[in-house]
Amino acid sequence: MENVILNRQQVTFDEADHHFEVSAVNDHLLHLLAYAGARPLHPTVPGAVEVEKHADETVASGGSGQAFDAPIVINHDQRVFDRVAAPLSLQLRDYRVRYDTVRQRFAVTGSQADFSFGLPTFADEGWTEVFRTPADAAFFGGGTRNGVVSLADQVIEIANENVWTQGGVTSPVPFFWSTAGFGLLANTFTKGEYDFSNPHHGVRVHHDDPVWDVYLILGKTPQTLIHGYHELTGKPTQLPWASFYPTHLNAYNRDYWVAVTKDSAGAVEVTPGQYYKEYQPVNPESFNTGKRPGTIMVNGLTLVPNVPGSGHVTFVDPDTNGMPKSAIHESLNGEHDYPFSARAVLETYRETGMPLGTMFPNDGYGAGYGQTDSFAGDLANLSAFVSWAKGQGVRTGLWTQKRLTPKDPQHPLKGERDFTRELDAGVSAAKTDVAWVGEGYTFGLNATEKIGGLMRARNLRPTTYTVDGWAGSQRSAVVWSGDQAGSHWANLRAHIGTYPSTGLSGNPNVTSDVDGIYAGTDPVVYVRDLEWKAFTSTFLSMDGWGDRPKMLGLQFGEPYAAICRACARYHVTLIPYLYTLAQQARESGAPIVRPTFWAEQTPYTLGHALDDQFMLGDAFLVAPIMDAYHLQSDGTDQRPSLYLPKGTWYDLWSNKQLAGGRTYADIAAPLAELPVFVKAGSIVVAQRAAQNPGAEQPERMIEYFPGAAGRFSWYEDAGDGLAYAKGESATTLIEGTSNAQHITLTIHPRLGHFAGDGASQPLKVFVPLAQAPTRVKVTVDEQSVPSMMSFGQRADDPLAASRKQTGVTIDLGVINRTTQTVTVTIEVAN
Numbered sequence: 001m002e003n004v005i006l007n008r009q010q011v012t013f014d015e016a017d018h019h020f021e022v023s024a025v026n027d028h029l030l031h032l033l034a035y036a037g038a039r040p041l042h043p044t045v046p047g048a049v050e051v052e053k054h055a056d057e058t059v060a061s062g063g064s065g066q067a068f069d070a071p072i073v074i075n076h077d078q079r080v081f082d083r084v085a086a087p088l089s090l091q092l093r094d095y096r097v098r099y100d101t102v103r104q105r106f107a108v109t110g111s112q113a114d115f116s117f118g119l120p121t122f123a124d125e126g127w128t129e130v131f132r133t134p135a136d137a138a139f140f141g142g143g144t145r146n147g148v149v150s151l152a153d154q155v156i157e158i159a160n161e162n163v164w165t166q167g168g169v170t171s172p173v174p175f176f177w178s179t180a181g182f183g184l185l186a187n188t189f190t191k192g193e194y195d196f197s198n199p200h201h202g203v204r205v206h207h208d209d210p211v212w213d214v215y216l217i218l219g220k221t222p223q224t225l226i227h228g229y230h231e232l233t234g235k236p237t238q239l240p241w242a243s244f245y246p247t248h249l250n251a252y253n254r255d256y257w258v259a260v261t262k263d264s265a266g267a268v269e270v271t272p273g274q275y276y277k278e279y280q281p282v283n284p285e286s287f288n289t290g291k292r293p294g295t296i297m298v299n300g301l302t303l304v305p306n307v308p309g310s311g312h313v314t315f316v317d318p319d320t321n322g323m324p325k326s327a328i329h330e331s332l333n334g335e336h337d338y339p340f341s342a343r344a345v346l347e348t349y350r351e352t353g354m355p356l357g358t359m360f361p362n363d364g365y366g367a368g369y370g371q372t373d374s375f376a377g378d379l380a381n382l383s384a385f386v387s388w389a390k391g392q393g394v395r396t397g398l399w400t401q402k403r404l405t406p407k408d409p410q411h412p413l414k415g416e417r418d419f420t421r422e423l424d425a426g427v428s429a430a431k432t433d434v435a436w437v438g439e440g441y442t443f444g445l446n447a448t449e450k451i452g453g454l455m456r457a458r459n460l461r462p463t464t465y466t467v468d469g470w471a472g473s474q475r476s477a478v479v480w481s482g483d484q485a486g487s488h489w490a491n492l493r494a495h496i497g498t499y500p501s502t503g504l505s506g507n508p509n510v511t512s513d514v515d516g517i518y519a520g521t522d523p524v525v526y527v528r529d530l531e532w533k534a535f536t537s538t539f540l541s542m543d544g545w546g547d548r549p550k551m552l553g554l555q556f557g558e559p560y561a562a563i564c565r566a567c568a569r570y571h572v573t574l575i576p577y578l579y580t581l582a583q584q585a586r587e588s589g590a591p592i593v594r595p596t597f598w599a600e601q602t603p604y605t606l607g608h609a610l611d612d613q614f615m616l617g618d619a620f621l622v623a624p625i626m627d628a629y630h631l632q633s634d635g636t637d638q639r640p641s642l643y644l645p646k647g648t649w650y651d652l653w654s655n656k657q658l659a660g661g662r663t664y665a666d667i668a669a670p671l672a673e674l675p676v677f678v679k680a681g682s683i684v685v686a687q688r689a690a691q692n693p694g695a696e697q698p699e700r701m702i703e704y705f706p707g708a709a710g711r712f713s714w715y716e717d718a719g720d721g722l723a724y725a726k727g728e729s730a731t732t733l734i735e736g737t738s739n740a741q742h743i744t745l746t747i748h749p750r751l752g753h754f755a756g757d758g759a760s761q762p763l764k765v766f767v768p769l770a771q772a773p774t775r776v777k778v779t780v781d782e783q784s785v786p787s788m789m790s791f792g793q794r795a796d797d798p799l800a801a802s803r804k805q806t807g808v809t810i811d812l813g814v815i816n817r818t819t820q821t822v823t824v825t826i827e828v829a830n
Contacts, residue, residue: 001013001014001015001087001088001099001101002014002015004086004087004088006084006085006086006088007084008080008081008082008083008084009023009078009080009081010022010023011023011081011084011088011090013088015034015119016119016121016122017036018034018035018036018122018212019034019035019036019039020032020033020034020119021033021034022090023078024078024079024080024081024092025075025076025077025078025079025215025231025232026077026079026231027079027092027093028092028093028095028217028218028219028224028228029215029216029217029218029228029231029232030092030097030215030216030218031214031215032212032213032214032215032216033211033212033213033214034119034120034127034211034212034213035210035211035212035213036122036210040211040213042068042071043068043071043072043073043187043188043189043213044188044189044190044209044210044211044213045066045067045068045189045441045442046066046189046190046191046208046441046442047066048066049066049160049439049440049441051064051160051162051438051439052160052161052162052163053162053438054162054163056162056434057287058287058365058401058433058434058435058438059162059434059435059438060434060435060436060438060439061287061401061402061435061438062400062401062402062403062433062435062436063402063403063435063436063437063439063443063447064439064443065439065443066189066439066441066442066443067442067446068189068442069442069446069449069450070442070445070446070449070450070472071472072185072187072188072189072233072445072470072471072472073185073187073215073232073233073472074232074233074234074472074475075231075232075233075234079092087099087101092218093110094110095108095109095110095111095218096108096109096110100116103116104118104119105117105118105119105132106118106119108182108216108218110218111180111181111182111218111219111220112179112180112181112219112220112221113133113134113137113179113180113181114134115131115132115133115134115137115178115180115181115182116131116132117129117130117131117132117216118130120212122210122212125208126190126206126207126208126209126210127206127207127209127210127211127212128204128205128206129204129205129212130202130203130204130205131178131182131184131202131203131205132202132203133178133180133199133202133203134180135199135200136603137178137179137180137199138150138152138178138179138597138606138607139151139152139176139177139178139179139196139203140176140177140178140222140501140504140505141173141175141176141177141183141504141505141506142156142158142169142172142173142175142176142194142501142505143158143169143170143171143172143173143501143502143505144169144170144171144172144173144469144479144481144498144501144502144505144507144510145167145168145169145497145498145501146163146164146165146166146167146168146169146170146481146482146494146495146497146498146501147166147167147493147494147495147496147497147498147611148167148497148501148611149497149500149501149504149595149608149611150606150607150608150611151176151194151196152196152199152606152607152608153196153197154196154197155193155194155195155196155197156169156193156194156196157169157172157191157192157193158172158173158174158186158191158192158193158194158207159172159191159192160172160438160439160440160441160444160468162434162438162440162467162468162482163482164467164481164482164483164484165484165490165491165494166490166491166493166494167494168482170467170468170479170480170481170482170498171444171466171467171468171469171470171473171479171502171507172440172470173469173470173471173473173505173506173507174186174187174188174192174207174470174471175229175471175505175506176194177217177222177225177226177229177504178203179222179601179606181218181219181220181225182216182217182218182219182225183216183217183219183225183226183228183229184205184214184215184216184217185214185215185217185229185232185233185471186205186207186209186213186214187213187214187215188207188209188211188213189441189442189470190207190208190209190441191207191208192205192206192207192208193206194206215232217229217232222504222589222598223588223589223590224589225589226503226504226506226589226590226591227587227588227589228589229471229506229589230474230506230586230589233471233472233474233475233506234472234474234475235474235475235586235587236474236475236506236507236508236509236582236585236586237452237461237462237463237474237475237476237477237509237586238461238582238583238586238717238724238725239461239463239478239509239537239538239582240428240460240461240463240719240720241575241579241693241719241720242357242358242395242692242693242719242720243357243358243395243429243463243478243538244357244537244538244572244575244578244579245355245356245357245358245538245572245575245692245693246354246355246356246357246538246539246540246541246552246568246571247356247357247358247359247360247397247429247511247538247539247540247541248345248346248349248356248358248359248360248540248541248543248551248552249359249360249363249397249399249431249540249541249542249543249544250342250345250360250361250363250364250542250543250544251361251362251363251364251367251544252330252331252332252341252342252345252361252362252367253330253331253332253361253362253367253368253369253370253371254280254281254283254286254330254364254366254367254368255278255279255280255306255329255330255364255544256278256279256280256281256298256301256303256327256328256329256330257270257276257277257278257279257327257328257330257340258276258277258279258296258298258303258315258324258326258327258328259274259275259276259315259316259317259324260275260276260277260313260314260315260316261275261314261316262275263312263314264277264311264312264313264314265277265294265311265312265313266278266305266306266307266311266313266547266548268548268549270339270340271339276328276340277305277313278305278306278307278544279296279303279304279305279306279327280303280304280305280306280366281301281302281303282302282303282304283365283366284366285365285366285401286364286365286366287365288304288365292304292305292308293305293308294311294313296323296324297321297323298323298324298325298326298327299325299326299327301327303327306544307545307546307547328340329371331371332361332369332370332381332382332384332385333381333384333385333388342359342361342385343385343388343389345359345543345551346359346389346392346394347392348551348554349551349552349554349691350392350691352554352561352565353565353569353691354551354552354554354564354565354568355568355569355571355572355689355690355691355692356394356691356692357394357395357692357693358394358395358396358397358429359389359394359395359396359397360396360397360398360399360429360431361385361396362398362399363399363431363542363544364399364544364545365401365435367399368415369381369382369385369398370382372414373414374414375406375412375413375414375415375416375418377414378414379418379421379422379425382396382422382425382427383425383426386425386426386427387426390426392692393691393692393693393694393695394692395428395429396426396427396428396429397427397428397429397430397431397463398419398422398427398429398430398431399430399431399432399433400417400419400430400431400432400433400436401433401435401436402417402435402436403417403436404417404418404419404447404450404451405417405418405419405420406418419451419454420454423454423455423458423460424458428455428460428463429463429464429465430451430455430463430464430465431464431465431466431480432444432447432448432464432465432466432467432468434467434468434482434483437466437467437468437469438467438468439468440468440469440470441470442470443468444466444467444468444469444470444473445469445470445471445472445473447466448462448464448466448469448473448476448477449472449475449476451464451476452464452475452476452477453476455476456722459721459722460720460721460722461720461721461722462475462476462477463478464476464477464478465477465478465480465511465540466478466479466480467479467480467481467482469507471506473507474506474507474508474509477507477509478507478509478510478511478538479502479507479509479510479511480510480511480512480513480540481495481498481510481511481512481513483513483516483517483518483545484512484513484516484517484518485516485517485518485519486515486516486517486518486519486520486521486522486525486526486529486546486550487515487519487520487521487522487525487526488516488519488525489525489626489627489628491516492515492525492528492529492624492626493612493624493626493627495512495529495533496532496611496612496613496614496624496626497611497612498510498512499536499593499614500591500593500594500595500611500614502591503585503591503592503593503594504591504595508537508581508582508585508586508591508592508593509537509538509582509592510536510537510593511536511537511538511539511540512533512539512540513539513540513541513542513550514526514529514530514533514539514540514541514542514550514552515529515530515546515550516542516546517542517545517546518545518546518547519546519547520546520547520548520550521546521547521548523553523556523560523635524631524635524671526550526553526556526560526564527553527560527563527564527635527671528624528625528626528637528674530552530553530564530567530568531563531567531624531625531674532622532624532625532674534567534568534570534571535571535574535616535620535622535674535676536592536593536616537578537581537582537592537593539571552564552565552568553565559671559672562801563671563672565798566672566798566799566801566802567798567799569689569798570689570798570799572687572689572690572798573686573687573688573689573701573798574684574686575687576685576686576687576700576714576716577617577619577684577685577686578592578616579715579716580685580712580713580714580715581616581617583715583717583729584617584715592616592617593614593615593616594614594615594616594617594618595610595611595614595615596610596613596614596615596621596643596645597610598615598618599615599618599621599645599646599647599679600645600646600660600661604643605643605645609643610643612624612626613642613643618679618682619678619679619682619683619684619705620652620676620677620678620679620682621642621644621645621649621676621677621678621679622674622675622676623639623642623667623674623675623676623677624639624674624675625637625639625669625674625675630666634670634671635670635671636668636669636670636671637669637671638666638667638668638669639666639667639669639675640665640666641663641664641665641666641667642663642664642667642675643662643663643664644658644659644660644661644662644663644664644677645660645661645679646660646661647660647661647679647680647681647708648660648679648680648707648708649677649678649679649680650677650678650679650680650705650768650805651676651677651805652676652677652678652799652803652805653673653676653799653802653803653804653805654803654804654805655768655769655770655805655806655807657680657707658677660679670802672801672802673802678705679705679708680705680706680707680708681705681706681707681708681709681710681736682703682704682705682710682712683702683703683704683705683710683711683712683734683735683736683745684702684703684705684712685700685701685702685703685712685714685734686700686701686702686703687699687700687701688701688796689796689798693719698758698761698762699761699762699763699764700761700762700763700764701763701764701765701766701794702734702745702747702763702764702765702766703765703766703767703768704734704736704743704745704765704766704767705767705768706736706738706743706767706768707738708738709735709736709737709738710735710736710737711733711734711735711736712733712734713731713732713733713734714731714732714733714734715729715730715731716729716730716731716732716750716754716757717729717730717754718754718755718756721755723754723755724754727752728752728753728754728755729752729754730750730751730752730753730754730757731750731751731752732747732748732749732750732751732817733748733751734746734747734748735748740828740830741827741828741830742825742826742827742828743767743773743825743826743828744823744824744825744826745765745767745823745824745826746821746822746823746824747763747815747821747822747823748821749817749818749819749820749821750817750818759816759817759818759819760814760815760816760817761814761815761817762811762812762813762814762815763812763813763815763817763822764809764810764811764812765809765810765812765824766794766807766808766809766810767807767808767826768805768806768807769791769806769807769808769826769828770806771828771829772791772808773789773791773808773826773827773828773829774827774828774829775826775827776789776808776810776824776825776826776827777824777825777827778810778812778822778823778824778825779822779823779825780815780820780821780822781820781821782821782823787810787811787812787813788810788811788813789808789809789810789811790808790809791806791807791808791809792806792807792809793805793806793807794807794809795809808826810824812824
């Protein structure tokens with residue numbers, strides 16, 4: 001180490017032909033930079049990257065090219081060190097970083113545990129450094145890893161893989177953190193390898209980069225480390241309220257439907273007693289030019305089955321050659337043959353009471369959104385659908401397989417995309433595809449940031465579902481888990497770890513397709529997948545790719561449709577709670593979907609054993625049914641085991657309470673009931689179930705689960721628009737206490753302001769109890785007021801067919817939330 005310059009602004013030195021710089025961003029973020037030659041102007045961008053296609057010709061077919069556009073790090077603040085000393089020692093608030101000249105390592109003290117790291121070594125293939133931590137340190141992060149939460153004992157690739165099944169990485173992030181009290185963000189777009197396989201030898205970190213450009217994040221809790229990542233790369237987008245409703249996706253402008261008999265392979269009952277089979281026209285952009293079994297000719301048009309496969313098909317009205325005489329071309333607006341339109345599908349959701357918030361009507365290769373002979377005509381067709389759907393309370397999003405701008409912006413051609421004009425037509429959400437962003441690295445981040453910029457320019461909150469992202473994607477995107485096959489227990493199980501792994505990697509906004517995108521003929525697997533995804537922030541119904549329609553369970557009829565509808569409607573009741581969790585994630589780093597160790601951190605909970613269960617916030621523990629362990633013919637099954645962290649837990653379905661700090665085996669689960677538990681002390685703000693945001697009622701239900709003290713800061717804002725980022729929002733503190741005789745819940749006045757907040761709102765309180773209370777007292781600003789009290793099950797409970805939990809409901813009436821403090825005191829019998 002030579003030419004050491006100690007300065008409180010920045011410490012520099014030279015080593016092994018590289019110049020090193022050490023500076024502070026704030027009192028817990030360090031920037032470490034080493035380079036040979038000129039100082040780099042931006043993170044290293046890879047040259048031509050090898051795209052992993054895995055025999056999928058669609059990957060990266062609609063775009064390629066690595067270029068620096070969107071940055072990884074957006075916070076370039078600087079803070080002086082509190083103290084610097086020779087030979088090389090730095091003090092930053094509680095943290096001390098000292099270079100040990102004998103061991104040639106930096107030792108860090110003042111965090112959760114002492115750790116050290118060496119200077120990087122450089123070779124032709126890039127840099128490598130080694131961290132040494134206590135042997136029991138746990139590690140998390142690295143991006144969206146399907147089915148994988150803990151990184152212990154693993155070697156992971158920070159690379160774009162385009163693998164969507166167990167262990168596959170759908171969106172890598174060059175960031176990890178440790179329970180030792182630090183995190184590392186590599187400010188690079190190059191491939192990496194992080195080796196956690198032998199903590200006794202240290203954690204080996206490598207990137208294919210000649211520049212060592214990293215940020216050391218210091219903190220004593222997981223959420224402070226994740227928040228440190230957000231401080232550097234940007235806060236996650238607060239998704240609009242409507243995006244917490246279910247989303248339906250399909251292509252309604254491409255395919256043709258042919259009348260067939262009921263017993264034909266792939267027959268779908270479109271109208272009562274009328275069956276049709278779906279076909280695609282041959283089109284290079286649809287990747288269907290190869291011969292498929294079952295190819296037909298209709299009036300000179302070659303059509304291939306929408307889903308490749310074979311099977312007996314009988315046409316209702318064949319010509320002399322055995323080919324159908326006619327085919328119905330589907331559409332967005334149903335100008336002809338209305339049942340074969342996007343509008344008809346949306347109406348099916350409404351008529352059956354299945355909630356829906358957003359619809360993507362063009363999710364399919366070569367689909368487009370109009371059947372006119374011009375771009376302008378097709379755009380007018382899209383605009384008509386957007387306007388109609390908005391009148392039904394549903395937003396419209398668009399999927400894309402290639403660039404968002406026409407080659408000649410002034411003269412767009414039919415079949416081209418112009419996302420600017422599409423947004424102006426009322427589109428408010430987007431979804432990328434592996435065909436467009438499959439190259440990953442800078443390409444995926446640049447794409448979502450471009451979309452986000454266009455949305456923000458119109459006062460829209462960025463809502464883009466994407467794969468193949470990178471560090472910084474959370475600023476504008478929801479990570480989507482990729483394409484999996486349905487009717488497959490293994491893929492259901494693989495999704496479970498996807499949610500916490502993404503949140504622990506800095507993006508709390510994550511989603512997936514219910515029962516995958518392909519197959520989908522097993523109603524039990526479908527129900528079980530939807531059941532647990534109802535306890536996440538958002539989920540997708542990806543239709544048009546499977547062996548049968550996928551419409552959130554409606555396609556199976558009863559009893560499956562009723563169970564799925566109940567779960568989806570219960571999810572809607574939780575949106576006030578989910579929306580608050582999203583804001584907490586944005587401001588504190590705590591993910592929406594959390595691993596079990598968030599409630600109890602032990603070597604056991606930090607390991608791999610509990611990757612198949614999770615927590616929703618601090619209140620719910622969810623243990624999905626993920627295999628046919630003891631599956632019965634009626635769908636009843638058992639969960640082999642689950643672990644409840646310390647504390648008391650309420651069974652969601654009854655008044656049963658269970659002690660935590662132990663493992664439970666063979667948990668019974670009728671088809672309509674998922675093992676879900678609510679921690680004593682939890683406060684959950686809920687609403688009435690609604691078809692869509694426009695149909696919501698103003699009433700809110702505050703549920704308190706007694707047995708421990710609880711606090712919940714209920715967050716609200718306008719639900720859309722960007723004013724929330726400027727502070728236009730409000731919070732309401734709710735506190736609960738309980739003992740053997742009394743349960744008390746206090747609702748404090750709302751603090752803050754946002755457009756449409758309204759002072760008055762009807763509120764109810766529900767407290768689960770096995771027996772009716774002896775007395776209920778309600779005070780408003782310390783003055784007793786009359787109230788309506790009832791005992792029994794919750795009114796208008798979407799889960800009422802299965803949930804038998806009783807309790808007391810107190811109707812507080814209309815409350816002035818800006819000024820009034822409400823206290824509910826419940827006396828219970830010993």
